[in-house]
Amino acid sequence: xxxxxxxxxxxxxxxxxxxxxxxxxxxxxxxxxxxxxxxxxxxxxxxxxxxxxxxxxxxxxxxxxxxxxxxxxxxxxxxxxxxxxxxxxxxxx
Numbered sequence: 001x002x003x004x005x006x007x008x009x010x011x012x013x014x015x016x017x018x019x020x021x022x023x024x025x026x027x028x029x030x031x032x033x034x035x036x037x038x039x040x041x042x043x044x045x046x047x048x049x050x051x052x053x054x055x056x057x058x059x060x061x062x063x064x065x066x067x068x069x070x071x072x073x074x075x076x077x078x079x080x081x082x083x084x085x086x087x088x089x090x091x092x093x
Contacts (some may be wrong), residue, residue, distance in 0.1 A: 016055040019092030023049045024060065025085040026078050047052065048076055060086075 016022060028044045050062030053072060060083065064074035 016052045016086075016088070017058070017064070017092050018054070020052045020088055021049070021090040021092075022062070022077060023047065023087045023089055024062065024083055027084060028051055028080045028082065028089060047083070048078070050076065052075075052092075056080075 025047050026047065028046045030042060030044045031057050032041060048062060050064050051066055052060070053063045053075065054061040060078045060080065062076045063072040063080070066072055
């Protein structure tokens with residue numbers, strides 16, 4: 001991961017391996033419809049956990065499940081600039 005985007009609590013180096021299990025805290029945009037006070041519109045802090053499918057320079061892809069046939073379930077692509085913290089829970093073997 002890029003320097004400065006991951007807190008000191010993180011326990012991995014510059015790249016994650018495919019299949020590593022991670023917990024990622026990230027900031028997501030937040031939209032509401034209709035008339036509201038501006039104080040109601042703040043970004044959401046999200047905590048996601050999953051298996052690393054891709055660790056690219058500008059985004060990280062997590063999946064919730066992997067099959068023995070190579071298929072994946074519930075993929076999530078998180079832009080690198082939105083990541084506040086990430087912790088490796090288990091390295092792939």
